Amino acid sequence: MERLKRVTQPTTLVTGEIPRVDQRNHAFARGMSGDLGPGTAREFRRFITKHPLGAALAGAAGRLASPVEGGIAGTKAPLPEDPTAVSRHIKQLAYFLRADIVGICRLPQYAVYSHDLAGNPVELDHEYAISLVVDQDYDTFRGSTGDDWISGSQSFMAYATSVLLACVMADYIRRLGYPARAHHVFDYQVLIVPLLLLAGIGEICRAGLVLNPFLGTRFKAAVVTTDLPLEPDGPVDFGLQQFCRVCRRCANGCRPGAISDGEQVMINGYEKWPFEADRCSKYRIGNQGGSSCGRCIKVCPWNKPAGRMHDLARGVVKHAPFLAGLLIRMDEALGYGKRDERYKWWLDLEDVDGVLTVPGDRTVASDRR
Amino acid sequence: MERLKRVTQPTTLVTGEIPRVDQRNHAFARGMSGDLGPGTAREFRRFITKHPLGAALAGAAGRLASPVEGGIAGTKAPLPEDPTAVSRHIKQLAYFLRADIVGICRLPQYAVYSHDLAGNPVELDHEYAISLVVDQDYDTFRGSTGDDWISGSQSFMAYATSVLLACVMADYIRRLGYPARAHHVFDYQVLIVPLLLLAGIGEICRAGLVLNPFLGTRFKAAVVTTDLPLEPDGPVDFGLQQFCRVCRRCANGCRPGAISDGEQVMINGYEKWPFEADRCSKYRIGNQGGSSCGRCIKVCPWNKPAGRMHDLARGVVKHAPFLAGLLIRMDEALGYGKRDERYKWWLDLEDVDGVLTVPGDRTVASDRR
Numbered sequence: 001m002e003r004l005k006r007v008t009q010p011t012t013l014v015t016g017e018i019p020r021v022d023q024r025n026h027a028f029a030r031g032m033s034g035d036l037g038p039g040t041a042r043e044f045r046r047f048i049t050k051h052p053l054g055a056a057l058a059g060a061a062g063r064l065a066s067p068v069e070g071g072i073a074g075t076k077a078p079l080p081e082d083p084t085a086v087s088r089h090i091k092q093l094a095y096f097l098r099a100d101i102v103g104i105c106r107l108p109q110y111a112v113y114s115h116d117l118a119g120n121p122v123e124l125d126h127e128y129a130i131s132l133v134v135d136q137d138y139d140t141f142r143g144s145t146g147d148d149w150i151s152g153s154q155s156f157m158a159y160a161t162s163v164l165l166a167c168v169m170a171d172y173i174r175r176l177g178y179p180a181r182a183h184h185v186f187d188y189q190v191l192i193v194p195l196l197l198l199a200g201i202g203e204i205c206r207a208g209l210v211l212n213p214f215l216g217t218r219f220k221a222a223v224v225t226t227d228l229p230l231e232p233d234g235p236v237d238f239g240l241q242q243f244c245r246v247c248r249r250c251a252n253g254c255r256p257g258a259i260s261d262g263e264q265v266m267i268n269g270y271e272k273w274p275f276e277a278d279r280c281s282k283y284r285i286g287n288q289g290g291s292s293c294g295r296c297i298k299v300c301p302w303n304k305p306a307g308r309m310h311d312l313a314r315g316v317v318k319h320a321p322f323l324a325g326l327l328i329r330m331d332e333a334l335g336y337g338k339r340d341e342r343y344k345w346w347l348d349l350e351d352v353d354g355v356l357t358v359p360g361d362r363t364v365a366s367d368r369r
Numbered sequence: 370m371e372r373l374k375r376v377t378q379p380t381t382l383v384t385g386e387i388p389r390v391d392q393r394n395h396a397f398a399r400g401m402s403g404d405l406g407p408g409t410a411r412e413f414r415r416f417i418t419k420h421p422l423g424a425a426l427a428g429a430a431g432r433l434a435s436p437v438e439g440g441i442a443g444t445k446a447p448l449p450e451d452p453t454a455v456s457r458h459i460k461q462l463a464y465f466l467r468a469d470i471v472g473i474c475r476l477p478q479y480a481v482y483s484h485d486l487a488g489n490p491v492e493l494d495h496e497y498a499i500s501l502v503v504d505q506d507y508d509t510f511r512g513s514t515g516d517d518w519i520s521g522s523q524s525f526m527a528y529a530t531s532v533l534l535a536c537v538m539a540d541y542i543r544r545l546g547y548p549a550r551a552h553h554v555f556d557y558q559v560l561i562v563p564l565l566l567l568a569g570i571g572e573i574c575r576a577g578l579v580l581n582p583f584l585g586t587r588f589k590a591a592v593v594t595t596d597l598p599l600e601p602d603g604p605v606d607f608g609l610q611q612f613c614r615v616c617r618r619c620a621n622g623c624r625p626g627a628i629s630d631g632e633q634v635m636i637n638g639y640e641k642w643p644f645e646a647d648r649c650s651k652y653r654i655g656n657q658g659g660s661s662c663g664r665c666i667k668v669c670p671w672n673k674p675a676g677r678m679h680d681l682a683r684g685v686v687k688h689a690p691f692l693a694g695l696l697i698r699m700d701e702a703l704g705y706g707k708r709d710e711r712y713k714w715w716l717d718l719e720d721v722d723g724v725l726t727v728p729g730d731r732t733v734a735s736d737r738r
Contacts, residue, residue: 078725089715096715137465358447
């Protein structure tokens with residue numbers, strides 16, 4: 001990551017004054033509150049915990065989740081004066097804590113929710129945001145369709161790990177005498193996507209997510225905001241915009257049709273592909289053939305392990321973008337994006353009224369890949 | 370790990386009826402209770418938390434630490450009937466949860482404490498023990514003397530991670546309808562060393578720890594005990610006993626002289642090198658030049674990253690044990706076991722009466738390597 005080319009502006013055009021967002025408008029919040037229908041509100045309470053591993057992971061993440069804030073040491077610790085040295089220290093700490101990727105940016109106010117889920121105004125004026133990224137496991141995606149019974153557990157394995165990371169780092173920074181707050185799946189005051197974009201974790205892809213050149217979108221992130229003096233990273237440009245223009249794998253693979261196969265348009269100050277968040281959330285929450293969904297992650301050609309051939313492909317995307325179409329056809333011919341039964345290690349189980357049963361396949365079989 | 374040669378008996382000779390151990394006799398328990406002197410009892414309360422990162426990690430691990438037990442689903446889930454398939458599932462789950470190594474053994478009663486720290490008799494009749502191993506980070510050891518200010522945080526990074534792993538796995542197994550209990554740094558009912566030995570995580574080394582061929586002793590472990598039907602792994606033999614007979618790196622590197630440079634003797638039913646646990650614990654707890662100690666881990670020739678040359682060296686130890694002495698001299702000549710300043714990423718800080726200060730080096734400078 002440290003060798004990637006940094007640019008002054010994100011590759012997603014951001015124009016004008018970007019309005020702050022009310023957390024109650026987040027599609028998951030709307031699903032929970034009943035805005036997406038009573039069935040979705042009912043399923044919201046069980047779409048992760050209906051699988052026993054998802055339930056165990058969500059329980060552990062919940063026990064870790066607080067405190068996100070706490071007392072700040074009265075005396076500042078003697079730290080290096082150079083913010084670059086402090087940034088390097090914080091990044092090495094993140095890797096020591098087993099983060100897969102870390103990046104730092106300034107915290108713009110448009111990335112702070114205007115109101116929380118309870119409708120209270122959010123005020124957060126920390127100067128920096130540290131984004132902590134945890135992989136959802138490549139091998140598990142190999143064995144999965146992306147929306148079968150392990151998807152919710154993949155999310156919560158990465159969430160639980162990132163909660164541990166963010167809470168430890170925020171606590172550590174407060175002990176150094178600086179304000180710091182952990183933001184994670186159970187308690188966000190910030191929008192993750194713009195922070196990942198500004199910190200150079202990746203570029204915004206067709207599916208509306210931040211795509212990292214080494215992980216694709218196969219990750220979850222938690223954030224620590226702080227006033228500890230840091231040196232921000234810059235956004236990255238590895239040629240993704242041109243790639244996503246040609247590739248429609250996620251749009252074709254999305255069962256509820258939430259991802260556009262058309263062109264980029266201006267939305268809320270960002271030039272990006274339209275994305276139907278309500279459709280996506282309704283499908284993930286209501287999926288009766290599995291727990292949650294990560295099909296767009298699974299089928300994406302950037303969902304790859306480390307390797308020399310994949311380094312080469314990344315180089316081609318960057319330096320010969322006109323070959324993107326060829327790469328995408330090769331990727332398909334090699335069977336990437338398909339399910340490989342040899343990698344299926346989990347059990348298909350569903351909690352129905354307190355009893356674990358083998359779920360019937362309630363989706364159309366021919367629709368499964 | 371799955372390709373290592375398995376043997377029927379551990380390479381450490383275990384004879385006769387091994388008596389159960391009272392947890393109050395553990396050297397750390399004796400340090401806490403005052404048996405090792407009032408200074409050690411006082412320092413016990415701060416030897417990890419006197420560094421701000423150790424304090425943050427211990428706090429997070431503590432929040433995760435319960436429950437180790439809980440309700441068991443009333444109906445057993447439909448599982449594969451073959452215990453080998455269930456074992457494979459449990460091991461793949463461990464790797465999915467980001468364990469570095471996992472192994473399974475039967476739980477012998479001698480590995481269950483007779484009494485807990487409060488003096489209550491311990492009863493635990495689970496049939497199997499699943500050992501979950503988490504690396505303490507090779508690069509951090511490169512930059513450390515082993516007993517400077519990061520050592521306690523290395524322990525608790527691995528502990529916190531293993532607590533998360535063990536609690537999630539135990540909860541998951543209970544949800545499948547089988548008893549399961551997590552055992553971790555804050556709440557052990559079992560002795561870890563014999564379980565790691567029986568599960569083939571490694572062999573017992575000169576320092577009295579279980580040494581894994583890929584990680585050395587650079588790890589912490591948590592355990593899940595359960596009645597879920599499993600297929601146990603066997604002990605391993607990769608030639609360590611002969612290696613440790615020749616190598617005295619840990620004995621020479623141990624500042625309090627807790628590790629013997631002599632021969633193996635029979636102790637408590639095990640044929641092993643004598644180890645002065647009280648000296649070790651007193652030094653770790655009372656270390657005024659750092660937080661805790663992992664010198665024996667740091668200086669051990671098995672403390673290595675993955676790599677082809679190191680695979681080759683492992684092969685030599687196994688198949689040409691008479692070359693062990695040569696390997697050990699090569700290792701020393703290559704500078705392994707020494708501190709490499711370029712890898713020092715942490716801050717030397719000590720909490721003195723609530724204020725973080727840069728600690729003076731209170732140990733003899735010439736003693737540092």
